[in-house]
Amino acid sequence: DGGITQSPKYLFRKEGQNVTLSCEQNLNHDAMYWYRQDPGQGLRLIYYSQIVNDFQKGDIAEGYSVSREKKESFPLTVTSAQKNPTAFYLCASNPAGGADTQYFGPGTRLTVL
Amino acid sequence: GESVGLHLPTLSVQEGDNSIINCAYSNSASDYFIWYKQESGKGPQFIIDIRSNMDKRQGQRVTVLLNKTVKHLSLQIAATQPGDSAVYFCAAYNDYKLSFGAGTTVTVRA
Numbered sequence: 001d002g003g004i005t006q007s008p009k010y011l012f013r014k015e016g017q018n019v020t021l022s023c024e025q026n027l028n029h030d031a032m033y034w035y036r037q038d039p040g041q042g043l044r045l046i047y048y049s050q051i052v053n054d055f056q057k058g059d060i061a062e063g064y065s066v067s068r069e070k071k072e073s074f075p076l077t078v079t080s081a082q083k084n085p086t087a088f089y090l091c092a093s094n095p096a097g098g099a100d101t102q103y104f105g106p107g108t109r110l111t112v113l
Numbered sequence: 114g115e116s117v118g119l120h121l122p123t124l125s126v127q128e129g130d131n132s133i134i135n136c137a138y139s140n141s142a143s144d145y146f147i148w149y150k151q152e153s154g155k156g157p158q159f160i161i162d163i164r165s166n167m168d169k170r171q172g173q174r175v176t177v178l179l180n181k182t183v184k185h186l187s188l189q190i191a192a193t194q195p196g197d198s199a200v201y202f203c204a205a206y207n208d209y210k211l212s213f214g215a216g217t218t219v220t221v222r223a
Contacts, residue, residue, distance in 0.1 A: 040215065040216075042215045043157070043204075044213075048209070048210060056209075099144060099145035099206045102211060104149075104158070105156050106155055
């Protein structure tokens, strides 16, 4: 059963705590992406990685960090420096990082109390 | 960069009628476009895509039209069904990333 998995589906954290969101894909895709979605808005790119051990900042990278140690995994850490972390976080992948369809995971809803 | 926007934030359509969702983009260098459907609490689902060397592409009950002259694309859904109720996003590819519009919420009336 191929696809992109994100865990957990819902996550609650206290203000000031770092939290790591998981994203795994078994599609053998080179490129992976993290987006943030706020109510009534489109998706905004946080970080992306086109190959293992390499990643680039997206449009709203401040307060976030990522790693890409394995092809199938691209975890996102929301740090205490992120001013407004409560949002719906979506991970995506595509085969080669170019102009091609990005396939999305089911998302993680993070609520910071 | 790229800025993508949809013309209407909401669309209400009678079941069985055709739906048209419009989208505008700003960067003439954008060469690949995707329409996604997102149901509440879920990740976006691919509907159809089109490259800049095409004007029209058809899928099952959906058609995407691209007008590069005015930087506009549209998604047409034929014979809209209750299961088509969702938020629809267009996305434009440029400079190694996709830029998304804010989404149009489609509500299908029975």
